[in-house]
Amino acid sequence: MSDDLDAQLIAALQQDGRASYSELAARVGAPRTAVSARVQALLGTGAVEIVAVAHPQLLGLTTLAHVSVAVSGPADDVVGALCATDASVFVTAVSGAHDLVAELRVSSDRELYDALAHLRAQPRVRAVNTLLYTDVVTSVFMPQGRLRSDVHVDETDLRLIELLERDGRMPFVELAHRVGMSPSAARARVSRLVTGRALHVAAVVRRGTGSGRPALGVGLNLGGDDEHVTGFLARLPGVEFVARTVGRFDLVITLGADSTTRLHRITEQLKALDEVHGLTTWAHLEVFKEHYSRGIARTTP
Known part of the structure; x- marks a missing residue:
């Protein structure tokens, strides 16, 4: 079956x-049997995983940041320190001016400062550059937009979220059995969580498994309003993540594609936009950590 499928x-x-x-x-215009076989093959190799991620606000994680790290010498110890902290959900080796990139999700600006101080204290760390997310515009790794104010979760909802974090495609029959309700009730609960932006279930490409699908990080410096640029990105295939940021870039983007040629063509399209005044890229070379789930704290009455 083709790579295009x-x-x-x-x-x-x-x-x-x-x-x-x-x-x-x-959606893809292919026979169901072919689609079933390809999806099962992708999931079976570990190249693609279906994960469920609770909204960061539901987890109390209100401060999100993109951190670029320059290292003197081998980066193994710094990678270990970044992967060991609960604050990091993504750690990767990159090309370019920095050696590592991490995404941190924490509960406050003070917690972010402490996490960065711990990182700066690592012996081989030469420089740390931080971009604070002000708005996540697009992400396959989390629900879109802010958590809806009318969404309230109970213990059953939390149990469903935890089960889906382990297996994003767990059948409704099994989910229902695990939480003690009917399949239709389980389906309705999951639908409400997704619609309310409390939960997002999506495919994540595990690039450390030899999937052969390259990924590119992009930092954009803009002039004027960013709405035209974000609208353009929303129509492009392969855009996995877009965030407005405070720092050296106005937008940070993650692009995924089946070839470096395709990634180059996308960056050329971005350069052609009048609002784009500067574009910086870095290739994701090896992913060391990609874990967006975190236990939801229970509150006692």
Whole structure:
């Protein structure tokens, strides 16, 4: 089966990781049997995983940051320090002026400062540059927008979220059995959580497994309003993440594609936009940590 079908299926699963094989077949225009076989093959190799991620606000994580780290000498010890902290959800080796990039999600600006201080204290760390997210515009790794104010979760909802964090495509029959309700009630609960932005279920490409799908980080410096740029990005295939940031860039983007040629073409399209005054890229070379789930703190009455 062609790489093009795989790319289409991954894109569809990044939008809805629980889409049925029939729904996926309709979206990509391929036979259901072929779609089922390819999805099972992708999941079986570990190159793609369906994960459920609770909204950071639901976890009390209100401060999100992109951290670039320059290291003197081998980076193993710094990688270990970054991977060991709960604050990091993503740690990768990159090309360019920095050696490592991490995404940190913490509960306050003070906690972020402490995490950065711990990072700066590592012997081989030469420089740390931080971008604070002001708004996550697009992400296949978390629910879009702010958590809806009318969403309230109970113990059953929390249990469903935890089960889906372990297996994003767990059948509703099994989910229902695990939490003690009917399949239709479980389906309604999950739908409410997704609609309310409390939960997002999507495909994540595990690039450390030899998937062969390169990823590129992009920092944009803009002039004028960013709405045209973010609207343009929303229509582009392969855009996995877009965030407005405070720091040396106005937007930070993650692009995924089936080839470096495709990534280059996307960056050329971005350079052609009048609002883009500067573009910096870095290749993701090796992913050491990619874990967006975190236990939800229970509150006692």
